[in-house]
Amino acid sequence: MSSATPEPRDQQVATAVKPRPDSVSPLFGSGRPRWGERLVEWLLFLAAFISVVVTMGIVAILLWESSTFFRSVPTLEFLTGRVWAPTFEPPHFGILPLLCGTVVTTGVALLVALPIGSIVAVYMSEYAPFAVREFLKPTLELLSAIPTVVYGYFALVYVGPTLQRLFADIPGANMLSAGMVMGLMIIPYISSLSEDAMRSVPMLLREGAYALGANRLITAFKVVYPAALSGIGSAYILGISRAIGETMIVAIAAGGQPNFTLDPRQPGLTITAYIVQVSMGDLPRGSVGYQSIFAAGLLLFVFTLGFNILGYLLRKRFRESY
Amino acid sequence: MNEPGSTPWPKENVPRENVSPPPSSSTASAGSIGAGVDANCKLVVRDLSFFYGPKQALKQINLSIPQNTVTALIGPSGCGKTTLLRCLNRMHDLYPGNRYVGEIRMYPEGINIIGRDVDPMEMRLRVGMVFQKPNPFPKSIFENVAFGLRLAGLRSSTQIEERVEKSLRSAALWDEVKDRLKESAYALSGGQQQRLCIARALAPEPGVLLFDEPTSALDPASTARIEDLVYELKDRLTIVIVTHNMQQAARVSDQTCFFYHGELIEANATSEMFEHPRQELTSRYLTGQFG
Amino acid sequence: MASIPELIVRLKRQDRWFAVLGLACTLVGLVTLLILLAGLIRDGHHRLFDPAFYASFPSARAARAGILSPLVGSILLAFVTILLAVPLGVAAGVYLEEYAPRNIWTTLIEINIANLAGVPSIIFGLLALGALIYGLHLDRSLLVGGITLALLILPIVIVTTREALRAIPQGIREAAYALGATKWQVVRHHLIPYSLGGIATGTIIAMSRALGESAPLMTIGALTFITFLPPPPIRSQPPFVNFQWLNSEFTAMPIQMFNWISRPQAEFSALAATAGVVLILMTLSLNAVAIILRYRLRKRIKW
Ligand SMILES: Nc1ncnc2c1ncn2[C@@H]1O[C@H](COP(=O)(O)OP(=O)(O)OP(=O)(O)O)[C@@H](O)[C@H]1O
Numbered sequence: 046m047s048s049a050t051p052e053p054r055d056q057q058v059a060t061a062v063k064p065r066p067d068s069v070s071p072l073f074g075s076g077r078p079r080w081g082e083r084l085v086e087w088l089l090f091l092a093a094f095i096s097v098v099v100t101m102g103i104v105a106i107l108l109w110e111s112s113t114f115f116r117s118v119p120t121l122e123f124l125t126g127r128v129w130a131p132t133f134e135p136p137h138f139g140i141l142p143l144l145c146g147t148v149v150t151t152g153v154a155l156l157v158a159l160p161i162g163s164i165v166a167v168y169m170s171e172y173a174p175f176a177v178r179e180f181l182k183p184t185l186e187l188l189s190a191i192p193t194v195v196y197g198y199f200a201l202v203y204v205g206p207t208l209q210r211l212f213a214d215i216p217g218a219n220m221l222s223a224g225m226v227m228g229l230m231i232i233p234y235i236s237s238l239s240e241d242a243m244r245s246v247p248m249l250l251r252e253g254a255y256a257l258g259a260n261r262l263i264t265a266f267k268v269v270y271p272a273a274l275s276g277i278g279s280a281y282i283l284g285i286s287r288a289i290g291e292t293m294i295v296a297i298a299a300g301g302q303p304n305f306t307l308d309p310r311q312p313g314l315t316i317t318a319y320i321v322q323v324s325m326g327d328l329p330r331g332s333v334g335y336q337s338i339f340a341a342g343l344l345l346f347v348f349t350l351g352f353n354i355l356g357y358l359l360r361k362r363f364r365e366s367y
Numbered sequence: 368m369n370e371p372g373s374t375p376w377p378k379e380n381v382p383r384e385n386v387s388p389p390p391s392s393s394t395a396s397a398g399s400i401g402a403g404v405d406a407n408c409k410l411v412v413r414d415l416s417f418f419y420g421p422k423q424a425l426k427q428i429n430l431s432i433p434q435n436t437v438t439a440l441i442g443p444s445g446c447g448k449t450t451l452l453r454c455l456n457r458m459h460d461l462y463p464g465n466r467y468v469g470e471i472r473m474y475p476e477g478i479n480i481i482g483r484d485v486d487p488m489e490m491r492l493r494v495g496m497v498f499q500k501p502n503p504f505p506k507s508i509f510e511n512v513a514f515g516l517r518l519a520g521l522r523s524s525t526q527i528e529e530r531v532e533k534s535l536r537s538a539a540l541w542d543e544v545k546d547r548l549k550e551s552a553y554a555l556s557g558g559q560q561q562r563l564c565i566a567r568a569l570a571p572e573p574g575v576l577l578f579d580e581p582t583s584a585l586d587p588a589s590t591a592r593i594e595d596l597v598y599e600l601k602d603r604l605t606i607v608i609v610t611h612n613m614q615q616a617a618r619v620s621d622q623t624c625f626f627y628h629g630e631l632i633e634a635n636a637t638s639e640m641f642e643h644p645r646q647e648l649t650s651r652y653l654t655g656q657f658g
Numbered sequence: 659m660a661s662i663p664e665l666i667v668r669l670k671r672q673d674r675w676f677a678v679l680g681l682a683c684t685l686v687g688l689v690t691l692l693i694l695l696a697g698l699i700r701d702g703h704h705r706l707f708d709p710a711f712y713a714s715f716p717s718a719r720a721a722r723a724g725i726l727s728p729l730v731g732s733i734l735l736a737f738v739t740i741l742l743a744v745p746l747g748v749a750a751g752v753y754l755e756e757y758a759p760r761n762i763w764t765t766l767i768e769i770n771i772a773n774l775a776g777v778p779s780i781i782f783g784l785l786a787l788g789a790l791i792y793g794l795h796l797d798r799s800l801l802v803g804g805i806t807l808a809l810l811i812l813p814i815v816i817v818t819t820r821e822a823l824r825a826i827p828q829g830i831r832e833a834a835y836a837l838g839a840t841k842w843q844v845v846r847h848h849l850i851p852y853s854l855g856g857i858a859t860g861t862i863i864a865m866s867r868a869l870g871e872s873a874p875l876m877t878i879g880a881l882t883f884i885t886f887l888p889p890p891p892i893r894s895q896p897p898f899v900n901f902q903w904l905n906s907e908f909t910a911m912p913i914q915m916f917n918w919i920s921r922p923q924a925e926f927s928a929l930a931a932t933a934g935v936v937l938i939l940m941t942l943s944l945n946a947v948a949i950i951l952r953y954r955l956r957k958r959i960k961w
């Protein structure tokens with residue numbers, strides 16, 4: 046073989062690398078195992094794995110602690126009962142009133158946040174000049190930096206009484222005011238993530254529409270918005286998940302009474318607010334009523350888990366498409 | 368944790384027993400190349416195939432790279448030049464699914480550098496690499512060059528300073544940066560950044576230096592400086608350079624290898640290759656009929 | 659069909675209207691917020707500049723009540739939280755971004771973190787109640803509060819770390835490897851230093867979140883009347899440091915504010931407003947720092 050031209054070998058690849066003991070050379074430390082490197086990798090893995098331990102811990106604690114509750118309250122009664130009165134004799138543990146509270150306050154919040162957040166997202170991504178966006182986006186994000194207990198104060202002290210002036214005879218603490226303020230809080234969650242999704246839609250798609258003579262509005266809603274739909278969907282879902290799990294605003298401003306109603310003008314009690322109420326010492330520790338907060342927490346966890354995973358999948362699909 | 372350099376290579380590369388002697392072209396061993404090139408080989412590639420997952424990118428390459436020469440790898444885009452170059456310092460190990468078959472022996476040690484028993488990190492201390500796009504670290508000019516020295520286990524700051532200066536001089540950059548060593552490497556021009564990357568690669572005094580289209584992002588003046596540099600450096604080490612520029616290959620290299628579809632079609636002394644290509648395909652490529 | 663010029667006029671008009679609508683919607687949020695903040699300041703300004711407010715403990719008499727113990731509690735709590743969450747979160751982020759093989763287990767860890775980021779904060783309170791207080795019989799101490807909040811903000815730290823690492827071009831990693839660096843050397847000498855800015859930004863945001871968080875602390879029973887400070891962390895005799903403060907009971911700013919909100923008397927409502935102003939100043943200034951940091955970072959580093 047004096048030429049490097051590949052000989053016309055049969056094309057079978059030389060998969061069998063001949064064992065070559067002579068290639069083990071002390072010069073190379075013989076592929077010395079780097080224990081330090083291994084150890085570091087292990088520690089880093091452990092750190093990542095702690096997040097899994099946390100989730101398993103949450104599931105285990107919720108299941109374990111609520112099992113005492115479900116021993117004295119039938120699951121069916123818990124899920125379908127319309128009366129929530131843990132301090133009555135005999136107590137009633139029907140979760141539906143709490144669910145109503147959660148659904149109503151979440152619904153009101155979404156009615157506020159989804160349209161506003163979406164319009165803001167379209168405006169920021171398709172209309173706003175660079176300088177305006179650079180200023181308005183972080184400023185708007187400050188909305189979600191305000192502690193929720195302060196939002197609760199707003200809802201209770203300012204929004205509730207204002208609504209009382211608008212609608213005759215509603216109580217000062219009602220689900221509508223809590224929901225509206227919660228909506229204000231989640232606007233940036235929806236607008237920022239939707240905007241990010243819309244902005245990662247390639248310029249090429251927009252150019253296609255503009256080349257046909259479309260204006261920004263048509264391009265935004267007929268081309269960009271649908272193209273970013275899975276990303277926007279994940280933003281909506283994050284907003285919903287936040288609203289369901291929000292605690293302090295509803296604990297302070299929604300009224301604090303379990304109420305089997307879908308009327309937002311009524312006072313109500315959400316699952317989260319109930320947990321806070323019990324933690325404040327309304328019920329003796331170890332009682333069935335006390336254990337009910339874990340059952341309520343379990344339900345809350347299951348709901349948000351569903352939304353969170355859906356959001357993750359949507360986000361992932363969106364990332365993969367661009 | 369382990370510091371590389373705690374088991375350094377020997378200061379003198381004494382050939383050992385049970386290590387096959389370096390082949391030379393006079394003995395016409397595997398993959399030897401044409402006459403007129405120095406007899407001592409630094410690297411010998413034998414039956415090398417390479418796979419990106421299921422995709423085969425190199426097919427049974429046989430090639431000898433003599434010491435203190437410049438070897439140019441040429442060929443149309445996607446033919447596997449970069450792939451071969453990155454085999455030579457096992458850059459492919461960084462990504463999962465990549466697989467080597469065959470061997471690449473480095474002399475005088477006679478080690479198969481793609482062997483499983485070889486530690487890629489120690490190997491890379493001996494094989495430097497300069498990338499297509501200048502990629503200095505976002506640190507000071509000094510720290511960029513010093514980084515490899517520290518990795519190699521050098522601790523004394525006077526020694527480090529000496530070596531940094533020496534490397535920067537070798538990379539023909541010293542005069543331009545000697546008063547601003549503490550400044551960020553990003554303050555340099557593209558051509559200067561690339562020479563800084565060369566200095567960085569030179570600092571640990573590797574035996575082999577790999578260049579992957581080092582001038583494709585540079586202007587003609589910077590290109591000329593880097594070509595001069597490559598030419599000077601070959602007195603001290605062995606150089607493999609990937610280039611798309613045929614004139615560049617002709618100007619700087621001693622031997623040229625032409626690749627096509629993952630195969631080594633022809634390897635020969637550069638002047639021979641450019642004047643009398645042996646293969647039809649090579650001559651068509653060299654005359655610009657495809658690629 | 660409309661003629662072309664008419665059509666163009668109509669399209670342009672649509673665009674103008676939407677631009678106005680979009681700006682209006684953006685401002686609605688901000689203006690509402692400003693109105694509410696103005697109200698808060700109006701209700702709470704009386705004691706805002708009163709040094710006694712910051713130097714007194716909460717009290718049953720509104721005129722004498724202050725925020726000394728909640729303020730100190732919040733600061734110590736944030737300290738413990740960050741100390742726990744940042745090393746853990748950065749390590750996890752580095753593992754997932756640089757080490758983790760692409761397989762089903764890694765995907766599961768990722769889904770898990772995405773889920774944790776969306777788990778309602780009060781659930782973390784239930785976790786701490788069940789695991790730390792019932793399970794390990796710990797007290798309702800700063801340590802327990804810090805652990806709770808650290809788990810809560812862990813996903814934020816992990817996600818920002820990963821984003822910061824992802825922004826580092828692959829060429830930098832390859833350059834370091836080509837010089838013979840091991841993976842951990844690449845991480846320690848290059849990736850972590852170059853992503854510090856991003857990590858810091860995320861940490862500050864996370865800290866602001868932890869400062870404002872109250873629901874999980876209420877669940878572990880931190881809603882108590884605290885009129886003392888934790889023992890000081892420094893002593894005059896050797897070994898000079900003292901970790902007893904970690905076991906101390908505590909209260910925090912948002913909890914104290916909630917406490918005052920839930921009292922019917924107007925004087926306490928005013929105190930709540932003052933505490934609210936202080937709390938907002940704390941979280942907003944942290945966020946402002948983060949925004950500035952992010953902005954400077956983006957301007958400085960262009961790979
Ligand atoms: N990471 C990868 N995964 C899968 N296939 C790859 C990968 N990198 C390169 N290839 C394929 O391997 C072949 C050789 O690629 P290589 O980068 O070595 O070409 P090249 O000769 O350097 O080309 P160019 O002149 O364009 O740089 C190509 O067909 C390419 O598509």
Ligand SMILES: [Mg+2]
Pocket residue numbers: 448449450609
């Ligand atoms: Mg290439």
